[in-house]
Amino acid sequence: MMGYTDRHCRYLLRLISKHAILYTEMVAAPALMQGNTERLLQFHQSEHPLALQLGGSDPEELARCARLVERAGYDEINLNVGCPSNRVQSGRFGACLMAEPDRVARCVDRMYKHVTLPITVKTRIGIDHMDSYESLHRFISSVAQTGCETFVIHARKAWLNGLSPRQNREVPPLRYERVHRLKQDLPRLNIVINGGLRSLDEAELQLKHVNGIMMGREVYNNPYILAEVDGRFYHDSATPAQRNEVFNRYLTYLEKQCARGVPLIRLIRPLMGLFQGQPGARNWRRKLSEVAHRPGTCAVVIDRITHESIDI
DSSP: OTTTSOHHHHHHHHHHOSSSOEEOOOEEHHHHHHSOHHHHHOOOGGGOSEEEEEEOOOHHHHHHHHHHHHHHTOSEEEEEEOOOOHHHHHTTOSGGGGGOHHHHHHHHHHHHHHOOSOEEEEEESOBTTBOOHHHHHHHHHHHHTTTOOEEEEESSOBOSSSSOHHHHTTSSOOOHHHHHHHHHHSTTSEEEEESSOOSHHHHHHHTTTSSEEEOOHHHHHOGGGGGGHHHHHSOOOSOOOOHHHHHHHHHHHHHHHHHTTOOHHHHHGGGGGTTTTSTTHHHHHHHHHHHTTOOSOHHHHHHHHHHHHSOO
16 A cells, blocks of 8 residues: 555544554655654554554664654554565565565564564465465464564465566455464464455454454545444444545645645545545546646635535
8 A cells, every 4th residue: 555545544544433443554664764764654643543564674674663663653563574566575575575484583573672562464375386375374373483463464365476566456366265264273363354355344254254354445445434443343332424524624634734835636635535436426536636736725725626526
């Protein structure tokens, strides 16, 4: 979800669900050590509970990054061992690390020795021709020896060569049964399943086999799917905010961020799917795309255009 689940997107999602755990886009450890730490780790306090997803392969570098993440106030560090993009592979992190379970274990162990935050790992069920259940079991068992208890598993393998990141989300078949078997064989671990889930009904069925569900693209494209999450999974009886209420609250945030110099297009992008499935949603997205580049006071312009687009 690099380039998607930025702090503005997460702010919008938190307006819809109070309890769902939000994950940042992946932050590369070298960038965090060499770049603008404050910018890369910035988030709004309302985003809690919030996990920072970290990419890297150097145990000492990751340990230093973990300290920065803890000081910044995050609730969890998630090591990404599942991203298959060429750019990530060239930095020797992401899914290619599934071929190096000992290295991943050292990375997790070093982070644990430097912070008190929970360290979790996001991975695939395999890579290339290393895609047997036995390989997955060995990988998870090896990393779990460090004390890591939670694994988020995308139930597809990744082809490191020959498929684009998008194709790697669609072409390799989903193998939910392998993740279910892993939970059966390693019952002490918290297993969270990811990949291809399109509804909360599907998610609820998965909870018969695993401890949790991660949803990515579906939530980004249809953020209001989270409106039922608090009541359905966290037993919160509060009435969820309606779409128009979410929009109006976000508009206040948007105006403040614009005043701080955040480009309007970055603030509009998370809103594109807010009315997904509703009458007028296509017109809503078209108008938002048009207004993103207009000059003028952003909140005033958006308020006028969106009221023309859909009855909110």
